[in-house]
Each structure stands twice: as structure tokens, then as C-alpha cells.
Amino acid sequence: MSREIAMLEKLEKDLSLKELQIKSLLTITQAINDNVPAEGLYNMYRSFLSWELGITRMGLFIPSENDQEKWDCATQINVDSEDLLTTDIITYLKPFKRLHTIKEQDEAPLQLFDIVIPVYHKERPIAYSLIGGIKTKEDLYNKIQFITTITNIIAVAIENKRLFKRQIIQERLKKEIELASNVQQMLIPDELPTTEHYELSSIYKPHFNIGGDYLDFINFDRGRFIFCIADISGKGVAAALLMANFQAMIQSLIYQYRDLETFIFALNQTVHRVTKSDKFITFFIGEVDLHKKTLKYINAGHYPPVLYQSGKLRRLESGCTVIGAFEKLPEIHEEIVPLKEGALIMSFTDGLADLRDDKGNLFEDKGIESFALTHGEKSAQAFNDELLKAIDRYRGEEEYPDDIAVITCKIRKFL
Numbered sequence: 001m002s003r004e005i006a007m008l009e010k011l012e013k014d015l016s017l018k019e020l021q022i023k024s025l026l027t028i029t030q031a032i033n034d035n036v037p038a039e040g041l042y043n044m045y046r047s048f049l050s051w052e053l054g055i056t057r058m059g060l061f062i063p064s065e066n067d068q069e070k071w072d073c074a075t076q077i078n079v080d081s082e083d084l085l086t087t088d089i090i091t092y093l094k095p096f097k098r099l100h101t102i103k104e105q106d107e108a109p110l111q112l113f114d115i116v117i118p119v120y121h122k123e124r125p126i127a128y129s130l131i132g133g134i135k136t137k138e139d140l141y142n143k144i145q146f147i148t149t150i151t152n153i154i155a156v157a158i159e160n161k162r163l164f165k166r167q168i169i170q171e172r173l174k175k176e177i178e179l180a181s182n183v184q185q186m187l188i189p190d191e192l193p194t195t196e197h198y199e200l201s202s203i204y205k206p207h208f209n210i211g212g213d214y215l216d217f218i219n220f221d222r223g224r225f226i227f228c229i230a231d232i233s234g235k236g237v238a239a240a241l242l243m244a245n246f247q248a249m250i251q252s253l254i255y256q257y258r259d260l261e262t263f264i265f266a267l268n269q270t271v272h273r274v275t276k277s278d279k280f281i282t283f284f285i286g287e288v289d290l291h292k293k294t295l296k297y298i299n300a301g302h303y304p305p306v307l308y309q310s311g312k313l314r315r316l317e318s319g320c321t322v323i324g325a326f327e328k329l330p331e332i333h334e335e336i337v338p339l340k341e342g343a344l345i346m347s348f349t350d351g352l353a354d355l356r357d358d359k360g361n362l363f364e365d366k367g368i369e370s371f372a373l374t375h376g377e378k379s380a381q382a383f384n385d386e387l388l389k390a391i392d393r394y395r396g397e398e399e400y401p402d403d404i405a406v407i408t409c410k411i412r413k414f415l
Contacts, residue, residue: 028150032157042075045154049131050077053143056133057113059084060151061093062126062158074158078133084109093118093128099148102132117148119155127155176237187247192217194381197290197413200227201380203388203406205351212239213349213405214246218254223290223415226254229347229407230283230323231302238279245274246281260285260298261332264320268300271324280325284316284347288339290415295337295345303350306368308376309343313369316345343411344376344383351402358396367394380410 028044036044042060049055058077064070071090073081092107093116100116110116113132118125129151134143192200202215212232219225230246232239249270257263264285271281282302286295295307299319307314318335348368355363367390375386384406391404 025150025153028153032153038074038158038161041154041157045150046075046077048150049147053147054134055131055147057130058132059113059130060154061085061090061128061130062155065162074127079112079130090128093130094125096128099144115144117151119152121156121159126159127151129155179237179240187214187216187243189215189217192407193219195412197223197411197415198225198288199380199410199412201384201408201410203384203404205391205400205404212243213351213403214243215347215405215407216247216250217407218251224287226285226287227347227407227409228283228285229302229305229349229405230281231349231403231405232281233279242275242279242281246271259334260287260296261334264298264300264323264332265329268323268329269327272327275324277325281323282349283323284319286316286345286347286409288409288411290411293339293414295339295343296334297337298332298334303348303353305345305347306372307337307343307345308372309340311373311376313372313376339411341411341413342377344372344378344380345409346372346383346406347408348406349403351400351404352391352406354401355391355395355404356398356401357394358398363391363394380408383408383410 028041028048031041031044045060046058049058055077057079058075059079059081060074060076061071062074064072071085073079073085087109089109092110096116096118097120098118100118102110102113102115104111110130113130114134115131117129117131119127119129129147131144131147134140188204189202192202194200200217204213204215206213212234214230214232215228217225217227228250230243232242232246234242249267253263253266253270257266264283267283281300283300284297284302284305285300286297286305288295297305297316297318299305299317301320301322304315304317307316314337316335316337318333320329320332346368353362353364353368355367357363371387371390375383378386387406
């Protein structure tokens with residue numbers, strides 16, 4: 001009779017445990033469906049283990065949201081999580097791919113616990129739960145199985161929340177990239193003029209579809225025009241919006257000031273007011289006068305353009321420091337260079353010089369000057385076509401390290 005009573009009592013305990021497990025699983029599932037925050041799920045996990053199952057020691061570790069290489073203790077019971085993380089406990093946990101019972105030969109920090117429950121997504125660990133101090137040893141197997149189940153449910157739910165959040169951020173970034181790209185495309189001229197007296201041609205290769213490079217052309221009259229090129233610090237929407245502002249500043253100021261030095265002085269002050277020195281712009285502007293047969297230019301911290309004429313090269317370096325970094329430019333030097341028919345001016349951003357081949361060798365000044373000497377007699381369009389081929393040959397399968405912008409001006413004949 002006593003044996004039957006004992007069996008009935010065991011059945012009642014088993015049934016009670018099963019009911020508790022089902023109720024707990026339903027509660028957690030409902031909480032996940034109701035999109036309860038991660039902190040709420042951790043509290044539920046802690047409560048179930050502590051109050052319902054009598055667990056006296058627990059630490060649940062998950063990858064840090066800001067740095068997947070680091071780990072945080074999401075919730076714990078009677079555990080100094082900071083001490084455990086200081087011991088680099090995750091290193092000791094990583095060898096375990098499935099449920100592990102702590103043994104005497106395991107590392108010292110693990111001896112506080114009885115079992116390790118790892119949770120993996122494919123080949124990547126997304127959680128480790130350390131369980132210790134189970135009050136009753138009865139139905140130990142079933143309890144461990146249940147703890148493993150809810151640990152997996154909680155860990156996967158948290159990982160899904162992270163993935164969803166990451167997806168939202170990626171979608172937002174994608175829209176920002178599209179916006180920045182659209183802004184950029186509107187600012188870069190689709191076509192540059194070709195006349196019997198001069199020809200302009202451009203190359204634009206943004207890095208990852210968005211760049212901070214800018215180029216433009218403004219015609220004053222039949223015999224005088226300017227071309228310019230700039231490299232704006234930063235990428236994305238911020239750089240694209242600054243580029244839009246910068247273009248508007250140039251278009252406004254260039255007609256107010258007849259000399260380039262005053263124009264650069266005013267442009268720097270205007271950019272500085274907008275950026276507060278947070279961003280800066282390297283800038284080159286050249287003014288061609290077909291009546292005077294001259295190139296007047298200022299180089300504001302930009303990579304020196306190449307002037308090719310009569311089989312020789314010179315770099316256009318005179319000017320000042322970058323635009324926007326200082327409230328007032330300390331000094332500005334404008335240079336006037338005599339031009340000859342057939343002269344070619346190639347202005348470019350530093351992405352061209354930073355181009356690398358498959359061995360990591362930079363294109364640099366040597367490659368740029370050698371190319372200009374070889375192809376300087378060509379038209380602007382033919383010159384750029386050959387330059388594109390040379391770029392692709394040089395980089396091979398390598399990605400563009402940065403934006404590449406080029407504006408090439410060819411002087412055909414004077415007025």
C-alpha cells in the first residue's frame with residue numbers, strides 16, 4: 001500500500017512539474033509574442049529558475065550589443081558577474097557546443113556551477129547559461145531539460161530582437177545611402193562643354209556608391225571659364241548635404257568676387273560658419289582666360305593637379321590650407337600660369353593616387369605623372385578614356401580604396 005502511495009505521490013509531482021513547465025513555456029511564448037523588451041524576458045528567466053525551479057546560482061551571458069566580440073551578463077542569481085567576466089570566463093565556455101556537466105578538471109571559475117548550457121545559431125554562440133545549486137535532485141534530468149528549453153527560447157528570442165533591430169538600422173542606412181547618392185548625382189555635372197577652343201571631361205567613381213568628391217564648371221563668357229574639384233571629409237548623407245551647400249556657396253560667391261583670392265577668403269568663412277571646423281574641404285579652382293592665354297588658380301590643400309604642355313609637366317601647388325578648418329585663412333597665394341595651345345590640365349582627388357594593385361603598391365605621383373606624359377597630347381575625353389583603362393588595369397580585382405574624381409581640361413586654341 002505504501003508503495004502505491006509513493007508511486008501516486010511521484011506521479012503527482014511529475015504532473016505538477018509538467019504543468020509548471022507548460023505554464024512557464026506558455027507565459028514566455030506569450031511575452032515574446034507581445035514583444036516584451038529584452039529586460040523583461042531576462043527577468044522572467046531569472047524568476048522561473050529561482051522561484052519555480054529552486055535554482056540558487058545562475059549567470060546568463062550574451063554577446064554585447066555594441067561589440068559582438070565582448071560578452072555581457074544579461075541576468076544572474078547570486079553571482080558576481082563582473083568577477084566572472086574579469087576571469088575571461090567566455091574563453092572557458094567556448095569549447096562547449098552542447099550541454100556540459102561541470103567536472104573537477106574544468107577551469108576554477110566554472111566550479112561555482114553544475115552545468116553549462118550553450119546556445120548556438122548555426123556555428124555562432126549566442127548565449128551561455130551557467131546553472132548551479134539545484135535545491136532538489138529529484139527529477140534532475142527533466143529539470144535540466146526544461147532549463148535548457150527555456151534558455152534556448154529566451155536566447156533565440158533576444159537574438160531575433162537584435163536581428164530585427166539590425167535590419168531596421170540597415171534599411172535606414174540603405175535609404176540614407178540612396179538619398180545621399182541621389183543628391184550627389186544631381187550635383188555632379190552629367191556633361192561638360194566641348195567647343196572649338198577648349199574641352200572638359202570628367203571621371204567620377206564613388207567608393208561604395210557614395211562619395212565626398214565634387215567637381216564643377218562655370219562659364220563666365222565666351223573666353224573665360226572656371227573649373228573646380230573638391231574632396232569633402234566624411235561620407236554618407238552628411239557629406240552629400242555639405243556638398244550641396246558647398247556647391248550653392250560656390251555658385252553664389254563666384255559671381256560676387258572678381259578675383260580668386262577674395263573668393264577663397266569668403267568661401268572659407270562661409271564653410272566654417274556651417275561646419276564649425278567639424279569637417280573640412282580640400283579644393284582646387286582654376287580660371288582659364290582664352291584672351292590672356294593664362295590659367296589663374298588657387299590650390300586649397302588639394303592634391304596638386306598636373307599641367308602638361310610642350311611635352312613637360314608641372315604641378316599646381318600654390319594656394320592655401322584646406323577650406324573650413326580655420327575661421328580665417330592665414331595666407332592665400334594665387335598663381336597665374338601662361339598657357340599654350342594644346343595644354344592639358346588634369347585635376348583629381350587623392351583616391352587616384354591611393355589606388356593599389358594586387359600587391360599593395362600605390363599608383364601615387366609616379367604613376368600619375370608617367371600617364372600624363374604619355375597621353376598629354378590627347379583630347380580631354382580620350383585622355384580620360386585611357387585613364388579609366390589604366391585604373392582598371394592597375395587595380396585588377398582590388399576595390400577602389402576611396403572616391404576617384406577627375407576633371408580634365410584641354411586648351412585647343414585661343415581667341
